[in-house]
Amino acid sequence: MASCRASCRAVNVDPLNLMRELAGKSRYSTLRPTSPASMSATRKKSSPPKSLRTADRLARLGLTTDMALALHLPMRYEDETQRYSVRDAARMYGHTVQIEGVVTACDVQYRPRRQLVVTLADDTEQLTLRFLNFYGSQATQMAVGKRLRVRGEMREGFFGLEMVHPAVRSVDIDTPLPEALTPVYPAGEGLSQTLLRKAIDAAMTRIDAADTLPDALREKLKLMPFNEAIKLLHHPPADLDDDALIERTHPAWIRMKFDELLAQQLSMKRAQVARRQQGAPVLAKAGELTAQLLKALPFSLTSAQQRVLEEIRVDLAAPYPMQRLLQGDVGSGKTVVAALAATQAIDNQFQTALMAPTEILAEQHFRKIASWLAPLGVNIAWLTGSLKKREKEEARARIEEGSAQLVVGTHALIQQDVAFARLGLVIVDEQHRFGVAQRLTLRNKGMDSVPHQLMMSATPIPRTLAMTYFADLEVSVIDELPPGRTPVITRLIAQERRDEVIERVHVAAKEGRQIYWVCPLIEESEALQLQTATDTHVMLTAALPDLRIGLVHGRLKPAEKQQVMEAFARGELQVLVATTVIEVGVDVPNASLMVIEHAERFGLSQLHQLRGRVGRGTDASACLLMYQGPLGLVAKQRLGIMRETADGFEIARRDLEIRGPGEFLGARQSGQAMLRFADLEQDQWLVEQARDVAHNLLTHAPEIADAHLARWLGAKEDYLRV
């Protein structure tokens, strides 16, 4: 847990600028304690072109204004406020200590390898300093007779007490010890801590650190004043509670995190307002077609489906574009809601585009929706990359002239040469699999107005994330499964008991049930994953010669894939060996047993999605999670969650608890990942507070909102609006 936090932190330091410009996550973790020696060594090794001045180097970190510099907060501190005598330090093996003394010897030695060896003495004792990589200037700095303050880890060397690569500072006999902790900043190429500290200290004297929040509000929120907080964080007094600084729970950190979250909420809400100023087709009311579809459906909508449909209907009838995220657990019935949104557009003589991330999924939608809408006379086009050239041209022509009322497909839909006659609604399934840019392209295909957008996702997004990274979307949730579903029983089974599992598959197949056998995820290699699936298919076919067993994986041609899936859907195949291509959307109600090999390698939400492929019919269903032991504590906890709950939201919440939010952040493009300081898990309450304050400020005091945004976002705001 702690290490996960730390790593999330490391990435969080300043993703907006750093990840983009420097691709430099590792820079944080490899940053060594600030020895001027090692610093200059680093600088020499990877020095940027000479022409790059300090300002340019700072600019690479996004530090182009005084305020940006001031908000570049330390990632940790070093305590240089204490000094020990060499004799006292001698008892502190393994600890980092600071001592001061005079150089009594300074030699280059060549054995066992070239190194600079310095003897430093105070009036109690002496010790050896060793530098393996050193420069001539260091030998001068540490010449005999010089007074040095050094800080490093005490070790018992072959020849007595020593420090390897200590941080070294030349001092006079009366150089005072610092009274504050020394900040260590996230740095970049060619930027030493000394340089950053100087630049930041200078900026701190120039900024206008007046509070953006009025006193009354700040006091009500029990927040530390901004200027106090920022001063403290750059130079905390030595007697301060260290842990609170490191854990970022100190009131000064809380203030920074709150401000950051507030800026984010404000900018998201502003973007939302801007969106409302764009025009969209008014799809006023559901008409004849919608009524016909509702009547023709073999089931009636659940009350959750009715509720979200109502929310969507209201949005579609507005003159500005809907941007709604429809969240519903696996199997909750999002497709029919999408179809009913489409009919509302069609009822208003507008086209709908439905885009899915994979060919298999797009096909599923196409088949399902066509089975509902084709009998009602709706003209549906199918467009994916794998169509023959002539078929593609024909589909494009129908889309362009407007005879295609509904278009289903993959991202082939957003290619340049597809022009819609009257695009009114864009539906994106499994939206987190598409980039923001891809979604925007489709949105821009509306002619004079922006089409409405409905995004669907079965990946539950934890509340805090929904409130931050997705704050500019409206969210509808289907929180109820259609009736008649039988809960899926989940069991954990060690890999060694594979034979029993195979026997269970056999029995189930003989009872007329169908079985998925999901092969392990092999992240390093798709080829290896394919190999495993093929091997498993061979193994099962040999072990169960009387069963019809199919194989589906990502490398099959779409037509072949479709053939296998259809054979399984028709019941011709009893067992389907598959890679994770079946993860989303596949709907074969008669399949009631799922075996997942090496479940410990999957993400929980992925396991949940996979498991959602069974339990769709009336048969009691089971999911067997095979694992390779021994499992670590975290792996055990995670698989335990799968056994205990079938609720996707609960699973996501607990997964977040165990692993932290890093996982979900992929859901949003890095451009939106603007949080450097706040931790969505630890600071959930702050997120909620910031959201409420943002709302109030925008309504009652927009000028405060402006000032706050200017301080925190500056030039970054445009980037947010992508």
Ligand code: ADP
């Ligand atoms: P998902 O939300 O995972 O995309 P689907 O839309 O594929 O779920 O729906 C899962 C199954 O439930 C489909 O077979 C669908 O036809 C069926 N279904 C949807 N809504 C209802 C309902 N109200 N009553 C009964 N079955 C329904």
Ligand code: MG
């Ligand atoms: Mg679906």
